[in-house]
Amino acid sequence: MGAPPGYRPSAWVHLLHQLPRADFQLRPVPSDFAPREQEYQQALLLVAALAGLGLGLSLIFIAVYLIRFCCCRPPEPPGAKSPPPGGGCVTWSCIAALLVGCAGIGIGFYGNSETSDGVSQLSSALLHANHTLSAIDHLVLETVETLGEAVRTELTTLEEVLEQRTELVAAARAARRQTEAVAQQLQGLAFWQGVPLSPLQVAEGVSFVEEYRWLAYVLLLLLELLVCLFTLLGLAKQSKWLVIVMTVMSLLVLILSWGSMGLEAATAVGLSDFCSNPDTYVLNLTQEETGLSSDILSYYFLCNQAVSNPFQQRLTLSQRALANIHSQLQGLEREAVPQFPAAQKPLLSLEETLNVTEGNFHQLVALLHCRGLHKDYGAALRGLCEDALEGLLFLLLFSLLSAGALATALCSLPRAWALFPPSDDYDDTDDDDPFNPQESKRFVQWQSSI
Numbered sequence: 001m002g003a004p005p006g007y008r009p010s011a012w013v014h015l016l017h018q019l020p021r022a023d024f025q026l027r028p029v030p031s032d033f034a035p036r037e038q039e040y041q042q043a044l045l046l047v048a049a050l051a052g053l054g055l056g057l058s059l060i061f062i063a064v065y066l067i068r069f070c071c072c073r074p075p076e077p078p079g080a081k082s083p084p085p086g087g088g089c090v091t092w093s094c095i096a097a098l099l100v101g102c103a104g105i106g107i108g109f110y111g112n113s114e115t116s117d118g119v120s121q122l123s124s125a126l127l128h129a130n131h132t133l134s135a136i137d138h139l140v141l142e143t144v145e146t147l148g149e150a151v152r153t154e155l156t157t158l159e160e161v162l163e164q165r166t167e168l169v170a171a172a173r174a175a176r177r178q179t180e181a182v183a184q185q186l187q188g189l190a191f192w193q194g195v196p197l198s199p200l201q202v203a204e205g206v207s208f209v210e211e212y213r214w215l216a217y218v219l220l221l222l223l224e225l226l227v228c229l230f231t232l233l234g235l236a237k238q239s240k241w242l243v244i245v246m247t248v249m250s251l252l253v254l255i256l257s258w259g260s261m262g263l264e265a266a267t268a269v270g271l272s273d274f275c276s277n278p279d280t281y282v283l284n285l286t287q288e289e290t291g292l293s294s295d296i297l298s299y300y301f302l303c304n305q306a307v308s309n310p311f312q313q314r315l316t317l318s319q320r321a322l323a324n325i326h327s328q329l330q331g332l333e334r335e336a337v338p339q340f341p342a343a344q345k346p347l348l349s350l351e352e353t354l355n356v357t358e359g360n361f362h363q364l365v366a367l368l369h370c371r372g373l374h375k376d377y378g379a380a381l382r383g384l385c386e387d388a389l390e391g392l393l394f395l396l397l398f399s400l401l402s403a404g405a406l407a408t409a410l411c412s413l414p415r416a417w418a419l420f421p422p423s424d425d426y427d428d429t430d431d432d433d434p435f436n437p438q439e440s441k442r443f444v445q446w447q448s449s450i
Contacts, residue, residue, distance in 0.1 A: 007381045009276055012389060016272035022046060033273040033281050044266045051262030055255060058407045065411045091235060094412035097405045098228045104401030105225050111394025112217045114387050119210040121383025126203035129376040133192040133199070136367050140190040143360045147183040150353045151176055154346040158332070161343045168336050175328045175350075178321045182357070185318045189311055189364060191296055197289045217395065220260065224253050224402055231409065238420045247413045254406040261399035268392045275385035282377075303374035311368050322358055329354065 009017075021029040021043040029043040155176045162168040192198075227249045234242035274281060283297050295310045309315075329350055336343045366372075 007378045007385070010386060010389070012393060013272045013275045013385060016269055017276040019269065021269075031273050031276075033270065033277070035270065044270050047269050048262035048266040051258050051265060054261070054403070055258035058254065058258070058403065062407060062410050066414055069415060090412050090415045094409050094416050095232065095235060097408035097412065098232055101224065101228050101402055101405030101409070104398045104405060105221050105228070107394055107401065108217070108221045108398030111391045111396075111398055112214060112221070113391070114394060115391030116210060116214050118383040118386065118388030118391060119206060121387060122380045123203040123207050123210075125376045125380035125383065126199040126206070128379075129373055130199035130203070132367055132372050132376070136364065137190045137193045139360050139364050139367070140186050140193075143186055143357055143364075144183045146353055146356060146360075147179050147186075150350060151179055151183075154350045154353070155179065158343055158346045158350070161340050161346070162332075162336055165336070165339070168332065171328055171332055175325050175332075178325045178328070182318050182321045182325070185314045185321070186361075186364075188314055189368060191292065191311075192290075195290045195292070197286075217260075220253075220256055221398075223249075224257070224406075227253055227406075231413070235416060240420050243413055243416065243420075247410065250406050250410055250413070254403060254410065257399045257402040257406065261396060261403065264392055264396040264399060268389060268396060271385065271389050271392065275381070275389065278381055278385070300370050300373045301377060303370035309368070309370070315365060315368070318361060322354065322361065326354055 017031055019031075021031055021040075023029055023039045023042040024046065027039075029039045032040075034040045155172060159169055159172045159176075162172055227246055230242060231246040231250065233239075234246055279301055283294070283301055286292070286297055286301075287294060293310070295307075299307045299310055329347060332343070333347050333351075337347065
């Protein structure tokens with residue numbers, strides 16, 4: 001099958017498409033895009049479950065590390081005030097992990113923007129295709145109504161004026177039959193009329209889902225950014241309560257990062273399967289949802305020399321009929337107007353209607369050609385399979401960096417706050433404050449001396 005203009009599966013599509021897939025029984029599953037088959041659904045769920053496995057291993061590692069730190073720590077000698085060795089390394093490793101997380105957040109914002117741009121390009125292509133299909137339906141309806149009005153008024157009036165000349169009445173009736181034939185042929189060109197599914201509905205649904213997806217990722221990115229910044233602030237000010245709160249928040253963001261990683265991985269794999277050979281799936285799905293013939297759908301989705309225009313016969317017959325009507329009206333104008341001056345007005349009106357019909361016909365020929373709709377199809381694929389897939393891969397990288405950075409921070413933060421001086425909660429109190437423990441101790445000593 002011919003690829004749409006400007007679209008070729010990227011290297012990422014080929015790479016992800018070649019990855020092995022298996023169902024829940026670990027049986028191999030073909031990489032053909034088949035979202036309605038149970039085995040393929042299980043294969044994508046298994047890809048997402050790998051992120052759950054990574055989350056479980058991360059939590060186990062963090063728990064074992066913290067238990068070892070709490071239970072196997074050597075006792076501090078009494079009166080020791082100097083921090084244990086390696087304390088600075090622990091703090092700086094935590095800071096480095098948080099900075100890596102901040103870099104991942106920047107990658108996440110870029111990936112979220114790329115994904116949104118790709119989906120927006122998909123929606124724009126669908127809206128443009130809907131405009132083309134609506135224009136075809138509108139032109140056909142307008143032209144058929146114009147021809148029907150001409151049959152009911154001008155041609156009827158012309159027959160009444162020429163009723164004294166049998167041969168002229170026969171020519172007028174021949175023009176009537178040709179006009180009705182053109183209207184009948186044109187009605188068959190509105191192939192999308194009455195179809196239950198429209199590109200506008202698809203575009204609205206895609207935009208609705210994308211709006212909430214974009215907002216959810218922005219909230220996740222901002223949440224992780226706030227956690228990283230407030231954790232760095234707590235380490236800088238040696239505020240134990242702030243570091244403890246941010247440790248709990250880091251655990252929450254860690255779970256969210258692994259969850260988003262599973263969704264991104266499964267979506268990227270499924271999207272690569274679709275983008276490796278989109279024509280077959282789109283053709284079958286569109287035929288199932290719309291009920292249109294495969295000839296029409298193949299013509300617009302493939303648009304190559306091997307597929308002929310399914311409307312070519314109707315267009316040819318309509319063009320010949322319009323040419324016959326034009327020659328008949330010219331003959332009537334030469335022969336009838338000198339004898340029946342009243343026939344001039346309906347003939348001029350018919351010629352004007354014929355000119356409008358020919359103009360609409362040429363517009364229909366251009367709109368019905370596969371170039372326009374096939375170009376929209378290619379733009380939709382480029383937005384989905386290039387920009388959106390690239391954005392998903394950047395979001396996957398963000399989730400991976402975020403999970404690694406937060407796991408490292410969760411291992412380092414308890415050791416870091418254990419190094420904080422015990423008086424950190426009173427560093428900001430005033431020396432003259434009677435509730436300051438140091439001031440209270442001096443007050444008791446002064447009272448006992450009296």
